[in-house]
Amino acid sequence: MIIEDDEGLQRQYKWNFENYETLIAGDRESAIALLKNNAPSVVLLDLGLPPDPDGTTEGFMALNEILSINPMTKIIVASGHEARESAINAISNGAYDFYQKPVDADEIGLIVERAFKLYDLECENRELQQKQYSTRLPELVTASDAMEKVCGIIERVAPTAVSVLLLGASGTGKELLARALHNLSDRRDQPFVAINCGAIPENLIESELFGFEKGAFTGAVKQVKGKIESAExxxxxxxxxxxxxxxxxxxxxxxxxxxxxxxxxxxxxISVDVRVISATHQALDQYINDGRFREDLYYRLSEIVVNIPDLKDRDGDALLLAHNFLNKFAREFDKPTKSFDRNVTRAIASYDWPGNVRELENRIKRAVIMSDGRKITLNDLEIEYSEDHIETLNLKEIREKNDKAAIVKALSLSNGNISETARLLGISRPTFYGLVKQYNLNIEK
Ligand SMILES: Nc1ncnc2c1ncn2[C@@H]1O[C@H](COP(=O)(O)OP(=O)(O)OP(=O)(O)O)[C@@H](O)[C@H]1O
Ligand SMILES: [Mg+2]
Structure with missing residues (x-):
């Protein structure tokens, strides 16, 4: 888009940029009107526009408005000779670049070309960052194969009435998936009723589930429907x-x-029509063996079993989720957008996340609240992390580690017999002693 009030210049630009699709506006208002239906990647903006052609107020207003409509737009500001200062000012207000009039066709051509390149790169980058499971499970963030498989199952069974058993460690998203099953079914406009069987005292579960009539027991002053019935x-x-x-x-x-x-x-x-979804982090097969869980009930509940992987087994998800939570909580607590320190991203990627997504969510939430800078540090996150935790990709280190492990194993398999050890390792005795020396191993030990 070219925003320029001088008609001669308008024509010159048009001609300069005949290889591009161009839009032309002569003042701020018509530019903004055009912008609402078009999303130009690059804007050439003359700062001196009517009704203030000799000043810069209109130009700066246009700059702000364009960026608030589309922050990704690359705005190139044109300035007269004397107005270098306002051009620099424009850059600090979010303009991408500036050039001086009179226009040099080659120079402006290059600037515009680079602006388009940068725009494309930024879009691509944003898409990559946002690459996640884009289906009908909007709240669910994942880019890992393991989790996409789970989502596929959820989507396929959701429209059916089969009972689904969700198995996963704490914080893996059992409730989130249960709600997704509901929201993707044609029951979505009917109630979703959750009951936590572990959180209610044993003597109250029955009345929670089934409800009671007035006078059923002391304190039953009126009829109360149970959870099952209210999920009708x-x-x-x-x-x-x-x-x-x-x-x-x-x-x-x-x-x-x-x-x-x-x-x-x-x-x-009372007959009740409900779809039953259940979840647990317990090993139900063990419970069945121990006589703590009825096998017949298990089979009723588990027409489909969905195993939800631990967060550490979802490749790349920890970081993806971390970025998502970072943005979410920055918005929620009205904090400036933050980013992670470099060692923080490493720590997030290599940490084991025993509490899974819930733990990650809580730690990021806390970090957003506690941190005062723009960067979230390891301290804010309160993760124990040392560089040795990260998997090394240095080939020499990997070889050395593998060599050592193989030597130790061979030594123990051969009860410390060196000839046998060397044979198992496929090397000669001198080579073996060479390695022992190189790696500084204590073979007596
Ligand atoms: N893949 C995901 N994408 C985005 N948010 C997620 C994802 N998985 C879980 N969460 C969020 O993490 C938190 C924990 O999820 P949820 O309560 O569903 O887990 P859970 O397995 O039921 O945990 P618990 O065992 O502690 O009850 C929730 O706030 C949920 O919204
Ligand atoms: Mg839960």
């Missing part, structure tokens, strides 16, 4: 199902078989 038409999410006490497992099983409930103290059977 929608989805019932049984979180931490592994913690459900055995007597209630029997009652839940009965509901899953008959699809009817009875409120406590009630005599009437």
């Amino acid at each position: 038409g929608g989805t019932l999410f049984l979180d931490e199902i592994g913690d459900l006490p055995l007597p209630l497992q029997v009652k839940l099983l009965r509901f899953l078989q008959e699809r009817v409930i009875e409120r406590i103290g009630g005599r009437q059977e």
Whole structure:
């Protein structure tokens, strides 16, 4: 886009840039109007525009407005000889570059060409940063194969009524996926009701799940519907199902078989249509072996089992999520946009994240609140991290490490017999002793 009030110059530019698609505006207002329907990558902006052709106020206003509409736009400011200062001022206000009038066709051509290149690079970079699983699971951030597989399963089973069991360590996103299953099903406009079987005292779970009639027990002053009933038409999410006490497992099983409930103290059977999703971080097979979980209930709940990988097993996701949370919390707490110190990104990528996404989210949230600079440091993140944690990619170091490990293993397999060790390693005794010396190994030990 060319914003220039001098008609002669307009024609010259048009001719200069005949290889580009150009838009021309003679003042700020018509430029902004044009900009709303077009998104030019590069703008040539004359600072002296009517009604203030000899000043720069209109030009600066245009600069700000364009950048607030599209911050990625590369704006090149034209300045007269005497107005060098305002050109520099424009740069500090977000302009990409400036040039001096009278226009030199070659010079402006080069500047514009470079601006387009930079624009394209920045767009590409932004796309890469935003590369994530772009499906109908909008809140879910991932770019890893392991997690994309999971998303694929979720999308396929969501529209069906089968019961899904989500297995994953704490903080891996079980609840997020349960909600995704609901939101992608045609039950999405009906209730999603979650109950945490591990958080409710045993004697209260039954009334939570099934509800009760007035007078069913002391304190039952009115009729109360249970969670199952209130999920009618929608989805019932049984979180931490592994913690459900055995007597209630029997009652839940009965509901899953008959699809009817009875409120406590009630005599009437009420049929309920719900889709059941359950989740646990416990090893249910072990629970079944120990007699703590009913196998028949397990089979009812697990028509489809979804195993959610740990965060450390999702290649690249920790950093991707970290950037997402960083932006999210900076916005939420109204902090200036921040970035990570270089060693922080390394620490994030190599840390084990025992608490998975939840831990990552909490640490970033905390860091955003605590940090005062523009960079999030290791201190803000409170991760124990030393450079030795990172996997080295230095080939010499890798070889040395492997050599040492093989030598130790061969020594132990051969009970310390050197000839045998050398044979296992496929080297001669002198070579073996050479390596021992080189790596400074204590073979007696
Ligand atoms: N892939 C993801 N992308 C974006 N946010 C995620 C992702 N996975 C989890 N989260 C967020 O991390 C937090 C923990 O997720 P969620 O509560 O679903 O995990 P959970 O497995 O149920 O955890 P817990 O075992 O602690 O109950 C939530 O705030 C959730 O929004
Ligand atoms: Mg949960």
